[in-house]
Amino acid sequence: MAQVRAATSSLSGFPEWLPAGHVVERLFLDTLRHTFELHGFCGIETRAVEPLSELTRKGETSKEVYLLSRLQADPAEVADPRKQLGLHFDLTVPFARYVVDNAGSLHFPFKRYQIQKVWRGERPQEGRYREFIQADIDVVGDGSLPLHHDVEVALVMHEALSALPVPPVSVHVSNRKVAQGFYTSVGIRDDQLIEVLRVVDKIDKIGARNVSEELVGQVGTTPGQAQAALRLAAVTGADPDAVGAAVVAALEGGEPTALLTEGLEELGALLRAAQRRRPGALVADLRIARGLDYYTGTVYESFMAGHEDLGSVCSGGRYDNLASGRKRVFPGVGISVGVSRLLSRVVAEGLVEVTRAVPTTVLVAVMDEEHRPASEAVAAALRARGIAADLSPTAAKLGRQIKAADQRGIPFVWFPGTGRADGAAPATDSVKDIRSGEQVQADPATWVPSDPADLAPRLVPGAGVPAPDKTP
């Protein structure tokens, strides 16, 4: 068993894994990819860079962009701000641009997954990196997109995360139409809406009382409107009818606007479908506002049981207007998981280990350098049947060769018969499971490990620090 050590960083904010950690990361990503593909999502990758104008189109300068310049640039090139490039800070902005660039060649609704590194020039701190991996799924329609895709992306992401050896994740869902419709219903002005969303979004950080004070003091709502906003934020639950009733009750007699009614219908349909298809995966949570972003309907945040302090491990929502071409509009809905942050936490807590850090199933011993070709032949025969095999780098004493295999986590050592026969008839090959000590005669043309799981490294639950029970 290879214990997995936290990613190290000789450059602040840019962590790197040792080989065992890399195996864990790859198995995580393979699991996500497999689930996404099972549901018919196509993989794409976009370039790492975008024009700065694209990156700042939504005024998202808070996500500090890394700008690029060439060491040997033409002075003219540097001076031209239209040519300024930056590294992408998420995968949504590049995906929207990709859809518009390639609209003529894609089939809509276009379901895509995208797993790539992103960069943010933030001040590094625990769980905040300057380079990290995101895994996104989105469905984008041409002109319109049915609501059942809002259910789909949440459930697919939930299924993907459930396939990983991590604590249970639940997806919390709200709807911007509910929030905005509700605020309007209690008399909050249109020009205050974005600010109200932004302040309510901070409720987990600053608490209800400070939210209320900010709403009245800074945004300029009445105390009654602030109280109403807090009543809405307190509504949670998985039962669609109860949630709808609670939102209406929170109006305390106010008249629901058409937008609120529409939002409640969407939220109810989402909860009903989720309850039927994947009970327990989704819960309504009207605190969720995702203030500054580009969402227009459903919004998601997700929390890992016992690790709520991490904040949302995957987030997203419906955006009706993110991507638009000359005459077309492409509404979409998507959800994104911050893989590096999630993985760092489960590694730090010892929740996951890997059976070994190397792909190698068999180390073929080398009896002496003259007989290295005999060992090469054994390894070649094993590889031809898909069994990863390596040779001892030197013909050290057999005890040292076995010890080296053990240290590297290779489960089997193969002893070629040839090379020990000092001129006599060749001895038989044998293979030793160095975990159990069991040694058997074997033929490289037919041998397989008795447990096929030994053919590749795999994730196993770690002994772990017991997660503090922070769930209510």
Add this chain to the structure above:
Amino acid sequence: MAQVRAATSSLSGFPEWLPAGHVVERLFLDTLRHTFELHGFCGIETRAVEPLSELTRKGETSKEVYLLSRLQADPAEVADPRKQLGLHFDLTVPFARYVVDNAGSLHFPFKRYQIQKVWRGERPQEGRYREFIQADIDVVGDGSLPLHHDVEVALVMHEALSALPVPPVSVHVSNRKVAQGFYTSVGIRDDQLIEVLRVVDKIDKIGARNVSEELVGQVGTTPGQAQAALRLAAVTGADPDAVGAAVVAALEGGEPTALLTEGLEELGALLRAAQRRRPGALVADLRIARGLDYYTGTVYESFMAGHEDLGSVCSGGRYDNLASGRKRVFPGVGISVGVSRLLSRVVAEGLVEVTRAVPTTVLVAVMDEEHRPASEAVAAALRARGIAADLSPTAAKLGRQIKAADQRGIPFVWFPGTGRADGAAPATDSVKDIRSGEQVQADPATWVPSDPADLAPRLVPGAGVPAPDKTP
């Protein structure tokens, strides 16, 4: 069959694939990774950025580095050149740094593969990108590294490339000790060696005559020395004894230095081992100099039959001094394939296609929106058995749903029995292979495609532009 279109670029030098091209790229990379792992290479990734001092340590400013700056940087940070970061332009420099950073935690000899994007701010042109994927394998020792690893990396890369649907690749090999030893043997001075290597390296581009003129006119060798260098560059062949004899003959009576003898022994051992293990993979080619790089022994370049105009598709060599820690030195040998360039060429020539652009094996038809849950249940049952399934986005006429599957390349359409039974007993499910038109009754709990290869997209040889025969 999905024809694969060339990667497009709305930003010069930063190509992006449509989904079919992305599938091809992924299958290429999976094949490389699989072969590397079969041979016991561990995967790692390094961060995309390195300190500029690291990137320019070997004076490699010709590979135009992209510098990073933060949009919202502190002025002090920008002014401090020690904090200047750049994007890596290859995977060798970051790997050397990674080995030194983590030497205490790695097992040596450390065999690693690394498949990542790299960036170069070069002027974009055909086959030259600013962002592209490289796949590297290296073996690094602690203090020393046996020569058999020089054979290993070349043969593993050859095996990996042979597993791809591309024209045959042959690895051409030389040895810096042979070249330098030979030049010294004919009286070329030590201070001229690097320049001679650099000029001879251009022989394919400028021809023997211009090489000779530059050697005499610019480097200052005698005409006889220049002729000797050209005689050496003309030596090729797979037979170790014949190659050794030809090099000595090219001295025309000059006395071989110890370095030349050592180099010929290394080259001979390499050719002999390769001939035994993978006949036809390696050929000695004494033209190969790789002038400015950090190699100290074996050097490789590789050419794809019929596509020699591409130049070397994968290159590398032995470096005894690239990585060194405080008290340790880590000699290594490695080889690197420029995946994006190779892939672009085989796509442009139509040499490779993919059976489909989507992961989806089955599209489950939706009879009407009310019965969408019945279709969801079918899809869930298929996915539970590892069969990728998608639902029709809308309950359009069945003919349109089938046509949509066909356009997207999904081979099977599933018709749930429920939903057509207008209240009567449910009809039976059936599934149609839309390529053959064959339709059979089926149960989502047991059905599998008659050809298991239909379970995932796979690479197939393309009709292709017949490759022009440029081999001699």
